[in-house]
Amino acid sequence: MAIDRRGRIFLLTNETRNNVLIYNKDGQLLDAWGTQFPGAHGLTLFDENGEEVLFITDYEHHKVFKTSLDGKMIAEFAYPSDLGAYSSAEQFLPTETAVAPNGDVYIADGYGLDYILHYDAQGRLKNAFGGKGETPAHLDNAHGVALDLRDASRPALLVTSRVENTIKQYDLQGNWLQSFHFPGAYMCRPVVQGKEVYCAVLISKLPWDSRTGFVLILDEHNRAVAAPGGSDPALTGTSPDNPFYQTVQVFRHPHDVLVDGDKNLYVAQWNSGNIYPIRLERV
Amino acid sequence: MEFRKYISDKARKGLISLILGLCCYMLSAQEFRLAPPQIRAASAFFTKPCEVRLEMALDGVRIYYTLDGSTPDRHSRQYKGPIRIKKSLHLRAVAVHPDFLDSDVASAEFIRLKPDPDFKPLTLEPAPGEKYKAEGLSTLFDKRPGATHFSGGGWLGFNQDTTVTISGQWKKQRRIKRITVRGCVDGNAWIYPPRAVRVRASKNNRDWREFSLDLTSAEGIPQPRPFSATLEMEGQWKYIQIAVRPFGPLPDEHPGKGMPAWLFLEEVVVE
Numbered sequence: 001m002a003i004d005r006r007g008r009i010f011l012l013t014n015e016t017r018n019n020v021l022i023y024n025k026d027g028q029l030l031d032a033w034g035t036q037f038p039g040a041h042g043l044t045l046f047d048e049n050g051e052e053v054l055f056i057t058d059y060e061h062h063k064v065f066k067t068s069l070d071g072k073m074i075a076e077f078a079y080p081s082d083l084g085a086y087s088s089a090e091q092f093l094p095t096e097t098a099v100a101p102n103g104d105v106y107i108a109d110g111y112g113l114d115y116i117l118h119y120d121a122q123g124r125l126k127n128a129f130g131g132k133g134e135t136p137a138h139l140d141n142a143h144g145v146a147l148d149l150r151d152a153s154r155p156a157l158l159v160t161s162r163v164e165n166t167i168k169q170y171d172l173q174g175n176w177l178q179s180f181h182f183p184g185a186y187m188c189r190p191v192v193q194g195k196e197v198y199c200a201v202l203i204s205k206l207p208w209d210s211r212t213g214f215v216l217i218l219d220e221h222n223r224a225v226a227a228p229g230g231s232d233p234a235l236t237g238t239s240p241d242n243p244f245y246q247t248v249q250v251f252r253h254p255h256d257v258l259v260d261g262d263k264n265l266y267v268a269q270w271n272s273g274n275i276y277p278i279r280l281e282r283v
Numbered sequence: 284m285e286f287r288k289y290i291s292d293k294a295r296k297g298l299i300s301l302i303l304g305l306c307c308y309m310l311s312a313q314e315f316r317l318a319p320p321q322i323r324a325a326s327a328f329f330t331k332p333c334e335v336r337l338e339m340a341l342d343g344v345r346i347y348y349t350l351d352g353s354t355p356d357r358h359s360r361q362y363k364g365p366i367r368i369k370k371s372l373h374l375r376a377v378a379v380h381p382d383f384l385d386s387d388v389a390s391a392e393f394i395r396l397k398p399d400p401d402f403k404p405l406t407l408e409p410a411p412g413e414k415y416k417a418e419g420l421s422t423l424f425d426k427r428p429g430a431t432h433f434s435g436g437g438w439l440g441f442n443q444d445t446t447v448t449i450s451g452q453w454k455k456q457r458r459i460k461r462i463t464v465r466g467c468v469d470g471n472a473w474i475y476p477p478r479a480v481r482v483r484a485s486k487n488n489r490d491w492r493e494f495s496l497d498l499t500s501a502e503g504i505p506q507p508r509p510f511s512a513t514l515e516m517e518g519q520w521k522y523i524q525i526a527v528r529p530f531g532p533l534p535d536e537h538p539g540k541g542m543p544a545w546l547f548l549e550e551v552v553v554e
Binding site for chain 1: 315316317318321339340341342344383431432507
């Protein structure tokens with residue numbers, strides 16, 4: 001999900017009758033478009049010098065598409081053929097993007113080879129990092145990526161290594177800085193808003209369709225401070241023997257959260273009976 | 284949900300509880316159901332008395348449980364602290380809260396195993412699948428359950444459509460009451476229960492007595508769950524052969540129709 005400066009909420013689905021649904025904050029459907037994205041997965045909105053654009057990842061097309069808010073195609077980012085690790089487009093299954101203020105695009109190949117690919121705004125590959133492996137800098141199911149500009153002197157990227165239940169912090173050159181482990185939380189992507197980070201947690205225990213998801217909220221030090229639908233972070237999530245878990249069945253499989261200007265939360269879900277996004281109002 | 288840097292840890296904890304409480308209040312405006320309580324124990328198998336903890340980290344939750352297999356409700360024992368268990372039992376627990384619907388029942392089986400150092404497992408055929416071979420034959424006699432998910436280790440998985448045979452012997456004759464073969468089932472993962480279990484037992488490796496159990500198959504694609512098959516075989520025995528016949532080709536309604544179903548085993552329990 002994403003939100004534009006007019007407060008319109010964009011919901012991305014992989015339903016090719018209407019890939020993009022646009023709502024107002026009261027949940028009224030305003031518009032719908034998109035018939036060409038069967039593998040639509042990640043959605044990010046970027047303000048490019050006053051013009052708002054969308055980045056849509058599609059793991060069936062093996063590409064990231066840059067479009068206008070009403071669906072006009074602007075550019076495509078293809079698989080990183082320059083990088084030796086990829087021998088064909090079919091290995092590139094992008095799940096999410098993050099865009100730096102200078103227009104550089106970071107693409108998370110979350111269902112493919114688990115690299116974070118760093119392109120410039122024109123689509124040229126600048127760097128690649130992460131990927132599968134045994135060290136802390138490696139990733140397993142690099143599902144989400146987000147810019148973290150909370151410390152202006154140390155701009156960073158937050159990447160969800162979902163199978164590891166960990167959010168990993170890298171600098172913009174791809175050097176691993178530190179990891180934040182949340183046992184039991186299979187997080188989709190970090191959403192930075194103000195000083196906090198909000199994560200849709202798809203499940204808290206395998207299998208992938210266990211319906212045990214919840215929402216996790218981190219403070220400015222990336223410590224878990226609240227978990228709507230999940231166990232109290234003051235008591236759980238401290239170790240693999242004391243993991244997070246779902247406490248109330250509000251959500252089945254949260255897949256993204258959106259935070260609006262008033263800090264209301266909107267939770268979009270996967271494989272949850274075609275349920276529409278749930279809005280949590282800030283109190 | 285605003286957090287200021289200067290809030291002390293204690294005040295912060297209070298603030299978090301308040302927010303969680305308020306979250307609860309907002310959530311209770313609709314009818315939501317609690318998730319089942321967490322059941323925490325070192326292992327499902329134990330050789331000496333052990334403790335089981337029940338948990339749900341949500342303010343205002345009460346947990347009720349039973350140890351005799353009956354369905355727990357508000358009249359059952361309320362959980363107040365670790366439960367000490369000394370014998371095999373079925374624990375079932377439910378979470379309740381004034382603002383939410385009662386949870387579904389969580390259940391777990393705990394099995395008391397007696398150490399049996401005189402027993403030596405001998406053969407296993409056929410070889411288990413490459414990804415599901417754990418520690419080989421000894422996995423079935425290690426007094427440790429398989430992981431919660433069949434991919435997590437401690438399981439032997441077989442997908443050849445041929446009977447799995449296990450043999451072993453004791454140093455000298457032992458009085459045996461029953462044998463239980465324990466495994467798991469998950470129809471969507473192509474794992475089906477066996478069709479039959481047969482045990483042949485002997486005092487002298489010449490004259491054998493046979494015990495058998497045919498398992499009825501339920502309708503439809505089985506949901507993920509443990510299974511166990513127990514054969515009563517009262518007698519003094521020294522040699523034993525266990526034969527587990529897998530389900531066979533997957534049924535018509537299954538996406539893998541005609542392919543051999545998997546058989547997953549975690550332990551053979553001898554009493």
